[in-house]
Amino acid sequence: MSQVAKVSFAGYQGSISKALDLLEAGGRLPQAGLIIIKLKDHSFTGTTVAMKNMFGIAPGKFYAGGWNKSRLHSPSTHKSVVDVCLYKKPDLSVVDASVALNGSHLSGRHKNVGLILAGFDPVAVDAVASELLGHNPQRLEYLALANGRLGSMDHIHIVEG
Numbered sequence: 001m002s003q004v005a006k007v008s009f010a011g012y013q014g015s016i017s018k019a020l021d022l023l024e025a026g027g028r029l030p031q032a033g034l035i036i037i038k039l040k041d042h043s044f045t046g047t048t049v050a051m052k053n054m055f056g057i058a059p060g061k062f063y064a065g066g067w068n069k070s071r072l073h074s075p076s077t078h079k080s081v082v083d084v085c086l087y088k089k090p091d092l093s094v095v096d097a098s099v100a101l102n103g104s105h106l107s108g109r110h111k112n113v114g115l116i117l118a119g120f121d122p123v124a125v126d127a128v129a130s131e132l133l134g135h136n137p138q139r140l141e142y143l144a145l146a147n148g149r150l151g152s153m154d155h156i157h158i159v160e161g
Contacts, residue, residue, distance in 0.1 A: 037093065039096065047133055051123070081146075090122050096116060
C-alpha cells in the first residue's frame with residue numbers, strides 16, 4: 001500500500017522546497033522502473049518528457065491549486081522537476097515520438113517525428129527529445145540543473161535499430 005512521505009531536500013542548492021510530499025510504497029521508493037511518455041512541448045519547461053513525467057509520483061491532493069499539481073509549477077517548475085527526480089528518477093524511459101505535440105502541451109500542433117526513443121539516462125532522453133521539438137537542451141533550465149546530477153546531456157551515444 002502506498003503512503004505519503006515527507007521528503008527533505010535540505011542541502012540541495014537547486015531545490016525550491018525544504019520538503020515535498022511524495023509517494024512511498026511500504027517505506028520504499030516507488031517503483032518507476034519503466035515510464036512511457038508522449039513527446040510534447042510544455043508551456044513552462046519547454047518540453048515534458050521523462051523527467052517532467054515524474055510529477056506523477058507527487059500526490060495531487062497535496063499540490064492541487066488552480067489545477068492538478070499546480071503548486072509544483074510555482075514558483076519554478078524547472079526546479080520542481082529536478083527535486084522530484086532527485087527523489088526518484090525513471091529507470092528506463094520510453095518516449096513515443098511518432099507524432100509529437102509541438103507548441104504547447106494543451107493545444108499544440110501535431111508534428112510527425114516517426115521515432116521511438118528509449119534510454120536509461122533521463123537527462124539524455126530529455127535532451128534528445130527536446131532537440132526533436134526544436135529546442136536547445138542547454139537552454140532548458142531543468143536540464144541545465146539536472147546535468148551532471150541526474151544524468152548527462154554531454155556525450156550522448158545514440159544507437160539506431
